[in-house]
Structures are given as structure tokens and as C-alpha cells.
Amino acid sequence: MAWRMGANPFAATPHWWRLLLRSVAGLLGVFFYFVALDHLHLADASLLNKTSPFFVTLFAVMLLGERLARGMVPALAAALVGAVLVIKPTFDVSSLPALAGFASGICAGLAYTMVRSLKGRESPNRIILTFSLFSTLATLPVLIAVRPDPSPGQWAALLGTGVFAAGGQYGLTFAYHHARAARVSVFTYLHVLFALVVGFVLWGERPDVLSLIGGVLIIGAAVQAHRAKQD
Structure with missing residues (x-):
């Protein structure tokens, strides 16, 4: 659809390095986020990913x-x-999934x-x-090498992930393209609230006290950052 609207990814541009850096950082951000989602509570992974607006600032x-x-x-x-x-570093391999969530925030911020x-x-x-074309080509060798065989239920989950992720990418890209980054970033924290509710309803996940305090600090810092940029 984007191609039909004149968005040719192969057309020469002096801004190719910006497009490449956005694509590489975006793909790494998605990879690290999935690693975190596979090992952490949904709300914890979402909170770490939502440090991205602060890295946008930096x-x-x-x-x-x-x-x-x-x-x-x-x-x-x-x-x-x-x-x-939220990470609660222990300086052993058990902290790696949380660090992956933090890395997803860094990469998303750069993207x-x-x-x-x-x-x-x-x-x-x-x-x-x-970004979509780069991600497809970059992950194709892994798909060929692993050759996964998803069940019908997994296919449905993958389809849903793709549809909602694509919608999210369109929404975020247009938002950051047309509005101030600080204003957009505050609204993205609704994602954490949704993740907390979904994690509790579907899997009975309950973030511990440290994660809740960390979440309050991160979201409170986002509100303060938004106010600071308005001054």
C-alpha cells in the first residue's frame, strides 16, 4: 500500500543513512523487546521498553x-x-532478559x-x-535456517502480532513525524497500563513492589519531561 502511494524504498536519497539507522535500530529494538517479553512479566517488559522517550531526548x-x-x-x-x-540487577545471567528490555528502549529511542x-x-x-523491507530481508535467513512449524493457534497469534504491530508502527511514525516528540511520548505510556491489565487478566501476572515503584518513577519522569519541554 505504501509503495502504491509513491514510497519507493529503492529511490536514491541523500538521507539513506538516516533511513538505514532507523531501520537497524528499530529491528534491534523489536528483537530485544521480544527477548524481554519471553522472560519477564508483560508490564515489566513494557516499562523497560518505555524508557525510549528519554533516549529520544538524549x-x-x-x-x-x-x-x-x-x-x-x-x-x-x-x-x-x-x-x-524494574531490572533489579543481580550481575548474573538472570538479569539478561531485563537488560534486553532496557536495550529495547535504547534502540527504540534511537529509531x-x-x-x-x-x-x-x-x-x-x-x-x-x-523499515518493513529491511526487517524482512534481515530476518529471512534466520527463518530459512530455523524453519519453524507453527500450530494453527500460533499462526493466529503471529497474524495478530503482525497486524497490531503494523498498526502501531504506522501510528507512531505518523505521530512522531507530525507532532512534537515530547507530546507523543507521554501518550505512549498508556501502553504500560494496557500491558498491566492484560498481563493480570490473561496470565495472573502481579508486578512486585520494586517494579511498581520503578514504574511510578518512570511514568512520573515522563510527565516531568513533558512539562519541562513545554516551558
């Missing part, structure tokens, strides 16, 4: 030359403390920063199509 300063708004430093510090409480940098340079449709 990468925007480092790569786009944006100014760090007053009040952002305390918000970033609170988000980092919150992430540590969203590149989307923001492409505003006015490339269309949202081309950004989405390039």
Missing part, C-alpha cells in the same frame, strides 16, 4: 543538536532509577530520533516501507 541532543530543556536532568535521573528498580530527523526530508510511508 539522542536528539547528541545527534540533532537540540537543547536539553530545563528540568530534563532530574527526569532522566528518575527514569534511570526506575529502570534499575524514533531518526524518524524525527527525517521530518520534511522523507515521507512517513517511505520510512515505514523501508
Whole structure:
């Protein structure tokens, strides 16, 4: 559909490196997020992934030359403390899934920063199509090597994942392309609330006290960051 709308991923562009970096970071973010989802409570994995807006802020300063708004430093510090409480590092392999969730936030932050940098340079449709094509080609060798044989139920779950993930990618790309990143990022925290409810209803997951405190710190830091960028 995006291709029919004129979004040719093979057309020459001086912004190819931004599209490539967005695609690589986006794919790594998805990979690390799935690793976290496979081992952590849904809410914990979602909280760690939702550190991405803070990395958008940092990468925007480092790569786009944006100014760090007053009040952002305390918000970033609170988000980092919150992430540590959710991760609960033990310095052994048991912490790796949580660290993968944190890495997904870093990669997603870089990807969203590149989307923001492409505003006015490339269309949202081309950004989405390039990412989708890159992800398909990059993961195809793994698919051929592993040759999974999903059951009908797993096929249904995969189809649902693909449909909702594609919808989410379109929504986020258009949002970050047309609105201020700080304003968009606050609304993405509804994802954590949905994850908490779904995890409890479907699997009886109950985040521990440290995760709840960490979640409050991360979401509170996001609200503070939003206010700081409005000042």
C-alpha cells in the first residue's frame, strides 16, 4: 500500500543513512523487546521498553543538536532509577532478559530520533516501507535456517502480532513525524497500563513492589519531561 502511494524504498536519497539507522535500530529494538517479553512479566517488559522517550531526548541532543530543556536532568535521573528498580540487577545471567528490555528502549529511542530527523526530508510511508523491507530481508535467513512449524493457534497469534504491530508502527511514525516528540511520548505510556491489565487478566501476572515503584518513577519522569519541554 505504501509503495502504491509513491514510497519507493529503492529511490536514491541523500538521507539513506538516516533511513538505514532507523531501520537497524528499530529491528534491534523489536528483537530485544521480544527477548524481554519471553522472560519477564508483560508490564515489566513494557516499562523497560518505555524508557525510549528519554533516549529520544538524549539522542536528539547528541545527534540533532537540540537543547536539553530545563528540568530534563532530574527526569532522566528518575527514569534511570526506575529502570534499575524494574531490572533489579543481580550481575548474573538472570538479569539478561531485563537488560534486553532496557536495550529495547535504547534502540527504540534511537529509531524514533531518526524518524524525527527525517521530518520534511522523507515521507512517513517511505520510512515505514523501508523499515518493513529491511526487517524482512534481515530476518529471512534466520527463518530459512530455523524453519519453524507453527500450530494453527500460533499462526493466529503471529497474524495478530503482525497486524497490531503494523498498526502501531504506522501510528507512531505518523505521530512522531507530525507532532512534537515530547507530546507523543507521554501518550505512549498508556501502553504500560494496557500491558498491566492484560498481563493480570490473561496470565495472573502481579508486578512486585520494586517494579511498581520503578514504574511510578518512570511514568512520573515522563510527565516531568513533558512539562519541562513545554516551558
